[in-house]
Amino acid sequence: SSDLSSDLTLSAVLQANEQLLRNGYQPQAKPSSVNLFYHSDTVRTKITTDNDIYLAGDTQWTKEELTQEAMDFPERFSPNVVLRSLCQDSLLPTFAYIAGPGEIAYLAQLAECYEQFGIRMPMIMARHSATFLFANHQRLLEKSDKTLPFYLRPIAEIEQDLSADLDDGVLSSLQTEVSEAIAKALYPIGEFAKQTDASLAGSFGSTQKAIQDNVETLLKKIKTAQKRQQQTVFDRTRTLTSFLFPEAKLQERVYGIGALLTKTTEQSFFEALDLLTSMSADKHYIITITH
Numbered sequence: 279s280s281d282l283s284s285d286l287t288l289s290a291v292l293q294a295n296e297q298l299l300r301n302g303y304q305p306q307a308k309p310s311s312v313n314l315f316y317h318s319d320t321v322r323t324k325i326t327t328d329n330d331i332y333l334a335g336d337t338q339w340t341k342e343e344l345t346q347e348a349m350d351f352p353e354r355f356s357p358n359v360v361l362r363s364l365c366q367d368s369l370l371p372t373f374a375y376i377a378g379p380g381e382i383a384y385l386a387q388l389a390e391c392y393e394q395f396g397i398r399m400p401m402i403m404a405r406h407s408a409t410f411l412f413a414n415h416q417r418l419l420e421k422s423d424k425t426l427p428f429y430l431r432p433i434a435e436i437e438q439d440l441s442a443d444l445d446d447g448v449l450s451s452l453q454t455e456v457s458e459a460i461a462k463a464l465y466p467i468g469e470f471a472k473q474t475d476a477s478l479a480g481s482f483g484s485t486q487k488a489i490q491d492n493v494e495t496l497l498k499k500i501k502t503a504q505k506r507q508q509q510t511v512f513d514r515t516r517t518l519t520s521f522l523f524p525e526a527k528l529q530e531r532v533y534g535i536g537a538l539l540t541k542t543t544e545q546s547f548f549e550a551l552d553l554l555t556s557m558s559a560d561k562h563y564i565i566t567i568t569h
Contacts, residue, residue, distance in 0.1 A: 290390035306384035313360040372400040404559040409529045411566045412541040432526040433519050444508050542567045
């Protein structure tokens, strides 16, 4: 009932969020004035507030009534993401917690809450984090002019940047430049032809158009070839990104050991793991396995 009796949880987490943002980290959990769910039959409903009234679906209480409900029927309440770890560590005290980057940011939001509820916070230890790069993906990467971190982003962002790089405007500029050059080069011949025989003006116009049409045809072929090359780049990019940053997540959050072992030998993979665990856990590593 402590979370109901004051807004300390909300203010503590919001204060921690501000500090995280100042240090360049994105908060993982959003607190509310009541960080609990209410269970009625088989339905779990988030508790919200409207002025001094507390609501869970069609059920409503005053603060005093909801506090009494929690005291009388604690089994009807469960924590949301903000209080989950505190309830867990209150019931099953934990000495240390090995966490990834997102989990560390999440737990950093809760330090004041642990103190507020008088619960000892576990020691937070960073786990090792890595992206594995295998021989076939290494070959694809070598064909690109980008480094691996470029591909550790959502595919939409990558394709947007690639499109900007590939559409450099050179072909459009050449088209204008060549058209102007042809017109300038043919102008003296056209004038001379008209002075010689005015009826040649039509022949000159047809000749000039034919030359321009031939240039346009060549430019279209160049553009088609560019599109083929661009498609190759996009296909290679999708292959790389789908493995290096699958589902717009770090590789380690999607692929298990079994999936990674299909890419290499067991010996090579566990040698790579030994290398990873021999290094500090304070950064994300790129581990290349070439055989």
